[in-house]
Amino acid sequence: MPASVLWAVDLFGRVYTLSTAGQYWELCKDVQMEFKRVSAATQCCWGIACDNQVYLYVCSSDVPIRHREEAYENQRWNPMGGFCEKLLPSDRWSWSDVSGLQHRPLDGVELPSPHWEWESDWYVDENFGGEPTEKGGWTYAMDFPATYTKDKKWNSCVRRRKWIRYRRYKSRDTWAKIPSKDDPKELPDPFNDLSVGGWEITEEPVGRLSVWAVSLQGKVWFRRGVNSHNPCGTSWIEMVGEMTMVNVGLNDQVWGISCEDRAVYFRQGVTPSELSGKTWKAIIVGRESDRSHSGSSSSLLSAGCFFGDEVRGSGTESAPSDTDASSEVERQGPEQPFPKESLDDSRNLKGSLSKGPEASRNPEQNMENACPAESEGKAPEASSADECHGPASTPAELPWTNIDLKEPKRVSNQPAAGFPETTGLSSLGPFPLGMEEPYGADDHPLWAWVSGGGCAVEAGSVLKWFTVQSGQSPSVQMLSLSITPAQTAAWRKQIFQQLTERTKRELESFRHYEQAVEQSVWVKTGSLQWWCDWKPHKWVDVRVALEQFTGHDGARDSILFIYYMVHEEKKYLHVFLNEVTVLVPVLNEAKHSFALYTPERTRQRWPVRLAAATEQDMNDWLALLSLSCCESRKVHGRPSPQAIWSVTCKGDIFVSEPSPDLEAREHLLPCDQMFWRQMGGHLRIIEANSRGVVWGIGYDHTAWVYTGGYGGGCFQGLASSTSNIYPQSDVKSVYIYENQRWNPVTGYTSRGLPTDRYMWSDVTGLQECTKASTKPPSLQWTWVSDWYVDFSVPGGTDQEGWQYASDFPASYHGYKTMKDFVRRRCWARKCKLVTSGPWLEVAPIALGDVSIIPESAHADGQGHNIALWAVSDKGDVLCRLGVSELNPAGSSWLHVGTDQPFASVSIGACYQVWAVARDGSAFYRGSVSPSQPAGDCWYHIPSPPKQKLTQVSVGQTSVYALDENGNLWYRAGITPSYPQGSSWEHVSNNVRKVSVGPLDQVWVIANKVQGSHGLSRGTVCRRMGVQPREPKGQGWDYGIGGGWDHISVRANATMVPRNMSREQEAHGQGPVYC
DSSP: OOSOEEEEEOTTSOEEEEETTOSSOEEOSOOSOOEEEEEEOSSEEEEEETTSOEEEEEOOOSSOOEEEEEEEEEEEEETTTEEESOOOTTSOOSEEOTTSOSBOOGGGOOOSSTTEEESSOOEEOOEETTEEOSTTOOEEESSSSSOOBSSOOTTOOEEEEEEEEEEEEOOBSSEEEOOOTTSSSOOSSOEEEEEEEOTTOTTSOTTOOEEEEEETTOEEEEEETOBTTBTTOSEEEEEEEEEEEEEEOSSSOEEEEETTTOOEEEEETOBTTBTTOSEEEEOOOOOGGGGGOOSHHHHHHHHHHHHHHOSHHHHHHOOGGGHHHHHHHHTOOTTSOOOOOOTTOHHHHHHHHHHOHHHHSSHHHHHHHOOGGGGTTSSOOOOTTGGGOOTTOOTTTOTTOOOOTTOHHHHHHSOOSSOHHHHHHHTTOOOOGGGOOSSOTTSOOOOOOOOOTTOOOOTTOOOSSSOOGGGOOHHHHHHHHHOOHHHHHHHHHHHHHHHHHHHHHHHGGGTTSOOSOOOEEEEEEEEEEEEOSSSSOOEEEEEEEEEEEEOTTSOEEEEEEEEEEETTEEEEEEEEGGGOOEEEEOOOSSOEEEEEEOHHHHHHTOOEEEEESSHHHHHHHHHHHHHHHHHHHTOOSSOOTTOEEEEETTOOEEEEOOOTTSSOSSSOOOGGGOOEEEESSOOSEEEEOTTSOEEEEOTTOOEEEEOSOOOBTTBOGGGSOSSSOEEEEEEEEEEEEEEEEEETTTEEESOOOTTSOOSEEOSSSSSBOOTTTOOOSSTTOEEOSOOEEOOOSTTOOOTTSEEEESSSSSOOBSSOOTTOOEEEEEEEEEEEEEEEESEEEEOSOOEEEEEEOOOOTTOOOTTSOOOEEEEETTSOEEEEESOOSSOTTOSEEEEEOOSSOEEEEEEOTTSOEEEEETTSOEEEEESOOSSSTTOSEEEEEOOSTTOOEEEEEEOSSOEEEEETTSOEEEEEOOOSSOTTOSEEEEEESSEEEEEEOTTOOEEEEEEEEEOSSOEEEEEEEEEESOBTTBTTOSEEEEEEESSEEEEEOTTOOOOOOGGGHHHHHHHOOOOOOO
């Protein structure tokens, strides 16, 4: 890296560097981020990006940034076995730091952030004081703590050795996000300002930096532990006081401007040993120009500038003699508003003018809420020369100011859009320019920015900046002797009258504009429980508030606030509902809980989890939040025919409207940004068609058909349709296992080995499940039967329902042999759920699987029925006749003969039917067509080697299958002349369900997906890079996850944009049957 580099940010948020050895601006290597502010040091640069988060850019160097982690293994001598890890209760941890006070096992030492990586594994440091120790690296002492030696003595009762592991900083030449959520106290809001300094502190090690930041709420934060070996620091520390900005000097000085009184503050107590300081102290000193002011003419002009710049200070610090003037201000009617906008901020003034007289009635509120976008284009444009005029500056202080108060007509003929106050002040007539001052004589300056880079304050120096008595500025004390109350009231009345006339004149040209902001606010509050983000994770009581805003155009947006307490301090987190991607009920035996996902929390695999006290409260919040999310995204009514349907492991049904770029080959929409809304009802499997036919199967194998409505269940009122909603019920079984081990004396008993599973457990044996402790899946279910032995488990049972094996776990069979030392049997109990939704029952056959033909967007399916195949719960293959858009339930079943029971079936876009038998083998049905809906015969397809298939899905030309071990297979070699294909090719593992659409798009439910904060089971994923010449794709795009069990994309027939067809023509089309 060059000796010195200048950093800059352009208007588009791009970061550039200019080297002292170069002559061109160079764009920062990491161009993915857009920044608002940067603060640079010698080897790094800190910045605030457009997401208001702090990032760090560390320049590359030949010298790596390394840090050594240490852990100590401690042992005590035992007369029975020598040195061992069994210590006394008063001893230190067996694995600790050098002091022995902190527990530090090797597997517990983690990387501080994703920007670090391990260089090597742990190894023992065999050096002690520069000398090698004996083998093992042990050092000995009489007790903890004591002086250690490398030689073992007769009284050496304890020993320890040091383990070392190095980590290296890897995020160089890229912007690394500074973590905040891993801190004990999560930051409450984003950052607004940042300053870096302190690299000239002589007592500190080389590379130590002082990093300060300010949040949007004005809270000040200090970054602890920033040095050359840890460029990201360790954690944020919140400082007392609220500032609009901070500035750090080259040594240990910190400056800031307060949010409350806009005064300059200096950080007291900042020392080399305590870089964060102790307290803020205001700098209250007089201005040199105050001593030359004398009387009424000076006060008249300065007061005019003061009221144009900041009136709020006058209202709070005026003398008692100003009562007459202030009372006259209160008597001003709506037609005579009194502006209090800042002259330094042209956007605030334009906002006040565009809002009209109503906005000026409460000027303090307008100062905080003025929005530049609300008045954009509603004020006259300023010329380039006028835009650089400073309205509150004097020519004596600022030589570049060219405001001529003696020529008011010339200035008023060309008003600057950003500085209308200048025009108004010129109407006061000519005054001596030397008497002008930018603030009121009875108020301290209102500062906007401060920089202390050139100010060095010695540690023992005594400053005269803080010696003003009674908290008043010197100008207030001096002017109180020269201005009488009568004079004060007189000139204030004159200024108020002139400002009122000027405001009426300027607002006259804006009367035809409609009001910039017209909105109503609706708030709902309540008490819930929140699963906290930090460890130890637990449920905490919180207050929640939903604020919904309605603009003048009818658009609605909402924010959910969650207020919680941390160490007796009230904090909150907020979620914009237009960013929420899904609201999903969570499967919980003890609580009525639901989760809230955003794209960021989806990538983290850590949603916002809330729980209500009762089922009714949860349903009310779910319905309200879901309705607010739909209103923010303008999603209403029944789903479109191309919608994507999915089902969670809880049985809840969700639907997502696909955007045109969801399946585009370029600029794909990430599937973690898809919005899912819940539909009423309860299903286990769902399948859809692009002509609006949707079928589902419940847990009790009942078939249901979609009626075209929406809502139902907990979604009532505006969130539900008034028709096509019908009662629905579902029944499922809960299974537990009774385990026993053979004893030579008593035979099979419930007494197992210490290493055995629980004698009453789930199917895995990892969780204890007894008849008394096992509850229904959630509080919405109720028991409808007693416990009974299930004889239908795979592998068979004996007459009592037992299955035998050599050990836990193993392959179970239904008969006893000489080598069987353990046995188990399955107990089941049925529970029932009653709800409602847009579903009608299709009687009388119970189904296990269903598939509807996926039709492409250009296919004309109006002239024939829709092909629908199914597998009954007994394994029979069925074909449904008479299915159409007007009659989605069809008319009758046609039985398709098989020589064994089947488990899964799928029909492709060109009537190619594939199925999977219960023994794991695959079959292809030949000669299926609209005229011959059942085909003629089955063709056996060999399964992948040593694998048993469980599911198959067929798209336009692609065939995918899933085996019992979660492996996803693609059928290669399929051509129009040989539709059975030639071989199976492995695509991926960790797959639970697969769905192939009419565009050959491949979506799956992944079993496990690791995020930055947690692990999700059951995640919606999309196969990337699927093309005619690359049908297997190249990778996965991870979407919503955490309990999803089924997905169907077979209705999404939205074609790829036309510009992709050229590439297809150049490379040739894939095989097509139709």
